[in-house]
Amino acid sequence: MHLSRRTPLVAALFLLSACPLRANAAADPSGHWEGKIQMPDNELSITVDLARSATGGWMGSLSIPVSTTIDVPLSDMTVEGTAVRFMASLPGKTTFDGSLSADANGLSGTVSNFHGTVPFQLTRNGEARVNVPPPSSALPKSFEGAWEGTLDVGGKVMRIVLKLSPAADGTAMATLINLDQGNQEIPVTTVTVKEAQLQLESRVVSGTYRGTLGPGGEIVGEWVQRAVRLPLVFRRPVATESR
Numbered sequence: 001m002h003l004s005r006r007t008p009l010v011a012a013l014f015l016l017s018a019c020p021l022r023a024n025a026a027a028d029p030s031g032h033w034e035g036k037i038q039m040p041d042n043e044l045s046i047t048v049d050l051a052r053s054a055t056g057g058w059m060g061s062l063s064i065p066v067s068t069t070i071d072v073p074l075s076d077m078t079v080e081g082t083a084v085r086f087m088a089s090l091p092g093k094t095t096f097d098g099s100l101s102a103d104a105n106g107l108s109g110t111v112s113n114f115h116g117t118v119p120f121q122l123t124r125n126g127e128a129r130v131n132v133p134p135p136s137s138a139l140p141k142s143f144e145g146a147w148e149g150t151l152d153v154g155g156k157v158m159r160i161v162l163k164l165s166p167a168a169d170g171t172a173m174a175t176l177i178n179l180d181q182g183n184q185e186i187p188v189t190t191v192t193v194k195e196a197q198l199q200l201e202s203r204v205v206s207g208t209y210r211g212t213l214g215p216g217g218e219i220v221g222e223w224v225q226r227a228v229r230l231p232l233v234f235r236r237p238v239a240t241e242s243r
Helices: 002-026
Strands: 031-038 042-052 059-063 075-080 083-089 093-098 105-113 114-122 147-155 157-167 170-179 185-188 190-194 197-202 207-213 219-225 227-233
Touching: 031 105, 042 114, 059 083, 075 207, 093 114, 147 185, 170 190, 170 197, 185 197
Parallel strands: none
Antiparallel strands: 031 042, 031 114, 042 059, 075 083, 083 093, 093 105, 105 114, 147 157, 147 227, 157 170, 170 185, 190 197, 197 207, 207 219, 219 227
């Protein structure tokens, strides 16, 4: 009898202590999310994967299924209560500011870049499938700086600039600039340098470049974007003398 009288009290204490734990778990944004960005004249479907990293931080990737933008890594991700914030280079810095719904199965808010701000809505749909890119390697001085090249796409010539620079830790960073498409900047996801070999991966456009730095100072290689393979040679820009 003594035990049976205390059982309801023990159960009540257990339920009270369990409620905050369920609330914290519900605020976890980990998972695979599917939804859309509401553009001024159309809807853009996107998928987002969010998960904890091995070190306890946050990591993620974003894809636009109807485009060549696949598994673009997320950065600057923060989770505070129900507020979730992250950034993606799509290209250009695009920031997502969202809030989890009461049941934690919805994530909605605004997405902003230099064009403006529009709303987005996502629904959780399964476990996270984050595809983290490999880290970039160190950048040798022989590759550092600006390079110029041209792509012949069906008879149309595109002038491409490649900028390679070291990050604070010495790892390589790169940007491709299409001069004939409004100086559009295409972020490079991973830069790999091994002796004279250069490899670039840009997940924004599902493109890769592999080239070799020769004794003449040219990087001779090939740009591959899905089924398209095009030769691409990068050279140092010719300095113009001032008069």
